[in-house]
Amino acid sequence: MATPIPIIDSHIHLYPSSELTSLAWYTPSSPLANQRSVTEFKTAVTPANLASLSGFIFIETDRKNEESKDWTAPLEEVSWIRRVAGGDEPRPDEGHTAADAPLCLAVVPWAPLVLGAEQLEKYLVEVEAAAGPRVWPKVKGFRYLLQDKPNGTALGDGFIEGLKLLGRKGFVFDAGVDQHRRGRVQLEELVDMVDRAHDGVEREEEKVVFILNHLLKPDLTIVSQTDPTFIAWRTAMFTLSKCRQTYMKLSGCFAELPDSLKVRSAEDIFSAILPWLAVLVAAFGPARIMFGSDWPVCTVGVGEEAWQKWHKVVSMMCDMAGLDEDAQRMLWAGTARKAYNIDA
Template sequence: MIVDTHLHLIYRDRLSYPWLSETPQLNADFTYETYAHEARRLGIAAALHMEVDVAEDSIEAESAVIEEIADGSDGVIVGAIASCRPESRDFPAYLERVRQNPFVRGFRRVLHVVPDDVSEGAVFRQNIARLAGTGLTFDLCVLPHQIDRAAALADLAPDVRFILDHCGVPDIKSSGYDAWKGPLAEIARRPNVTVKLSGIPAYGGENWTLEDMKPYFAHVADSFGFERMIWGSDWPVCTLGGGLSTWIGTTHALLSGVSLEDKARVLSENARGLWRLPV
């Protein structure tokens, strides 16, 4: 069984996605039906929807749309990670509304699309600290040079569980291992940070191979261990690096030397425990 902790769905007729106009490869509808047709065959039994950086005035609408879609997903979509704006003074009121909805399991604010110092603002940090005790997680989507800022957030909110998306976004295509390995190991020293094995096929070259991925995976495993690692498809972004089947095949190959217990942790058990998923 696989729990996909990073599924994106795109419905352009229902929500506004300003960034799509600059990303023609993804400027299309990516529906649950299309995802499920392939995902079920690959052993994905449950998924969390990850926010898709919708327009700010569509943030709460996105959660409502995904919850509606989840109702028709035969129990596959079991929750959502919602978009948010922690830099806003309106965040506390938004948080209280979200806490009334158990479908939302956490938040994400994509930080590599805003100035580096956004996460250093007092309001941002105070609002992230408000997540302590709520059971809501916070996904960190940062570039390697921003990982130190992500680590600072984890230090300032030790009772909040953070998820480092996409293994910290290494630049595999340009052989960016050395610029990434130190910051990755440093943030892994924070016990309240879990790493997400996701996204990396899109960062490889056009003809990336399993051998290209192995050193990055090995460093993530050495730094975090398998007790703090979860898996995500990053669908449909993964189609830029071969697609869902390719990524799952690569994942199984990377985990081929891992014990069955640790493999189960990465593919499902850690996610189930982290979010208390009903699967």
């Protein structure tokens, strides 16, 4: 290829050590219970790949919210990423500099969709104030994790109205479900949620765009493609891909692997997950697939070389699929720019 293909990492989490206790999942013994900021991220990418890195998309890190009733910590997270993405003078030891601001191409904060459209509208006003005029244009969408919520959460009337509000305002919704641990019901509800969110919305440009996280977290420990779990996942992938407002993140797979495979080579991991990757390419195609590392979650059980290892797995997938240069440019960066409406 004539020129290096630019990379946008469409899914990373950042947080300073000073705010660890505001994270809902935090425990002192967690392997992620240390600072994970821009400096650490750039180290993970390594100098060789940094030359191709156009930037990253910041995804909320699950701050405490008292079942969506207390917005203090999520808004503090917006203030934190404002200092990163806006080039503000960083606070001491937060792990970034003003020069890092251009790397943050888009911001996806948490949002209380479960509370319905009226409360969501109020929350968006507070996010805009916390982000400030320089960073608010980088807020391209919102996320409310469904993977650990009660069955039926995504199908409530308030939730659906919240999704429609995001669509009217031009925001995307990052959808995180977990087939591996929660089963088929999460896939079925996701399909139903997409249908309901678009039902009755006449203007295509007002239909909320869904960006599906981590291949829907399939169970990558199974070994047979005739397993009902694999068949249910494959069916959901092809069903969801029929909606043109859905995109898939090629990310998060390390967390779904058996521990024994996480420490193996990129080549071994690629071979093991090839059936899932083949379905992904067939269902969505490179124009609706985007590269993401899920850093730093990807390091758990894998090590600090996880970003490089996943980059290699995705590169092998591109070769396997016979993607030409234009298709690869979409997968590595172009799809993320399109889905998140990031200016070139």
